[in-house]
Amino acid sequence: MRAPAVGIQHVTRPLTRFRKRPDAAIVLGTILVFLVFGAVDPESWFQFFTMINITRYAAILGLLAIGQTIVILSREIDLSVGSVYGIVAIAFIASEPTLGVPLSLLAALMLAAAIGLLNALLVLRGGISSMIATLGALFFYRGIIYVTTGGTVMRFSQGARAHWLTQAFGGQWLRLDNAFLWFMLIAVLASLVLYHSRFGNHLLAVGGDETTALARGVTVVRTKTIAFVACSLLAGLSGIVTIAQNPQTHVTLGMQLELESIAAAVIGGTQLGGGRGTVLGSVLGTFFLTAVRSEMITLGAPPSWYTAFVGIALLLGATINTVMARRSGA
Amino acid sequence: MRVSLARFVLKRPETSAVVVTAILVTFLTITTGGTWLSFANLQSVSRITAVLAIMAFGEALVISTGEVDVSVGSVFAMGALIFIGVGRTVNLGVALLLALGGGLLIGLLNGAVVAFFRVPSLIVTLGTLFLFRGIAYGVTEGFYFGASDEVRSRLIFNVMGGANLGGVNVAVLWALVALLVLHVVMFYMPMGNRILAVGGNAASAYSRGVNVARVRLIVFALSGLLAAFAGMLDAASIGYVDGSFGELMELEAIAAAVLGGCSLVGGRCSLLGTLLGAFLLRAVGSYLVILGIQPQWFILLLGVIVVLASLSDRVLTKLLFRLQQR
Amino acid sequence: METERAPLISLRNVNLWYGTVQALRDVSVDFYQGELVGLVGDNGAGKTSLVNIISGIVAPTSGEVYLDGQRITSFHPKLAIDLGVETTQQSVGLCDNLSIARNYFLGREPVRRIAGIPFIDLGKMRKEGRKAITAFGLRESVDVDGEVALLSGGERQAFKIARAVYFRSRILIMDEPTNNLSVRERERVNDLAVQLKDQSLLVIYITHDIFQIHRIADRFIILENGAKVADVPRNLMSAEDLERIIREGVGNDAGSPRSG
Ligand SMILES: Nc1ncnc2c1ncn2[C@@H]1O[C@H](COP(=O)(O)OP(=O)(O)OP(=O)(O)O)[C@@H](O)[C@H]1O
């Protein structure tokens, strides 16, 4: 809306500027959740052990959430990330005995990229909505996981566990999980790419207004393809990190992560209509969900409660987001 | 003459479903040496088809408006859990009302958020999918609810899926009734016209005075109601229900509707086709069972079928348009 | 028009914002029964936005709207239609996936009740739909059961006008009705507009064809950048002057902030 007094428009006060950020709510929400849990449960909450548990799961979910954010910013969605996470992790562990750690790691990441490419192909060339294409992919790769592992549990050998590359993802540095450091590094990189690179600009333009972006010479297909591939790669990396830390597989590996990653992005302020959102928001959204999860586990709630909670968080987050976006006149 | 016949056939949204079904049944029968066509197998296929079809009809209505409802698998579980859970402890009549009412309420919740706040339906129903799945696991705590023999002998229980008539489960009759009623609503009543109009072009429908929000609300409410009803029928015929009841069925329902000729962008719908789509999926499932193939293959296959069905949906729409323009 | 008559529709200080775009600025205007008003202005001047308020598609951000002296507080196409406003919209109005017959009665399907259940009267829908096709000189080959997607641009336009005329009650709004129409059909639409006015309907006619509207309208309202810049009876302004004002504007600069 047009401000009645013209003078104010030029010097936006920091508070107003903060309020207008898409991630304003989650910044406050996360701080609040940490404080409340700290107040309710002061002995255990601010302990190192609790925090390390939170950062450990946050790293896994956060990598997925960053990928999901990139895809949502381009106005698509990727429901297959949970299965990609699982299948890449299993590919990594299953190919290690024959290929060795470095090559199997590479192969696993290539598998992730290929899956992302196939998703992009189905959506952009096949013309099916990303929701259906990736829903199909979700079940297809989950089916492959079931069929190939058949319920057996695979483990790394001692040698593979000790390999420096495994340690680079699964070990610790300065008492912090390397996984968490990777997560932070990638969050910073993704932020830089999104807001300070040409690709980032294109991505936001494509998500905001595809026709205009196309008219301004942005290659929509290429931009979205990169988004899908990046998302799959991050999902795969998350799977690899998980395996490096905890080298055994299970058929349910990564189930429900599509929901959690979307919820983290959405409550982090990413607009489902595309074009608006921040990596910081999704990172904080991840911390928010992870904190609640950790507290629920501490309180002895069954995992189904957490599932229900994420469902509600997604529902409320998406609704509030959409209403706020309309308010601000987007 | 040949062109006009082709035009008529292609214009029907369920054409491809009919053709594929015919080919498939032949294939299944021959490769199983006739076992597939046996009475015992048809008996079970018809029951599980009916249950899926009832849920898929609701999905088809939602898809016709250009939206999607992925929560149906969990609503199915809620319907089943309430029916058995309340039925065995309180009263079957109350259970019946609560189960249907619960499904209706979840549908209304989905519909209200979609219709009034315009949040993408995929996200809304993804949220409720997990919310109610969490609740389903939460209330069963890893166990299952079983119906006692006393409960199973009650009339309501038998009418709601417990009984077989001439070897055919009552669910099949319910599916046929639902098909008939919804087909009439869709193509011979004003509501159907408006549902299709909203799916075709919501802005135009709105400009002609159609209450678009109400149409959206109604299709989601019906979808919830039908999913809960299907869950009840399934639970009553099996006799027990656990927290995982109906998992993955949302995908099957979408697949059945798309296979049956409902267009995912909305505006095109066939309920007869959806029934055939449901049959197709369940037939393939039973085939895998007869061949002794791991049931997990079905999940994989389902993913492929959904993607192929929507690809062919695109191709068919294009073909249709070209043929009509001649 | 004579001042002693009460206006049928009256807009008072209406503003309309689409997000950060202001489409209407402080517009006040009256429309009377039995007149044909030409609503003109440059592309993006706000003509469609103005009539969208009258036909209930959008609600004004601020300002008042009166119909028959009654303040309108909720805006919905259904309400407008029930109050007697029939509109041929510029860009919406047809659902491509539905047949001609089904589009014709969309939102107001005729029903035959059997045991209280409302079944749509497909027979009537076909009959009236067919009548509209032939009356408006659409191709002989057009099939009432065929999808609207198959109609040409002009045929679609003709169909929308036929439908609006069929349902007319008190107010008919036509947003660029002659787009895509041949010379002959254009004449027909203009004759119809005059005829309906003579039947004492209020006809609001939006067009870019100044000379055509100058021939038939009683009064012109010129919009520029969302504001009303002129409201003149035909006998006070020549078509040339009208065109010049639209082309050159009256200096209502959209960029300068307006204090209100
Ligand atoms: N739904 C909308 N969202 C955002 N802006 C809109 C919307 N509809 C119209 N506008 C803007 O409002 C202004 C007025 O548009 P309007 O359609 O009323 O113009 P018009 O006079 O009918 O033009 P034309 O002669 O091209 O039809 C334009 O700047 C347009 O871009």
Ligand SMILES: [Mg+2]
């Ligand atoms: Mg216009």
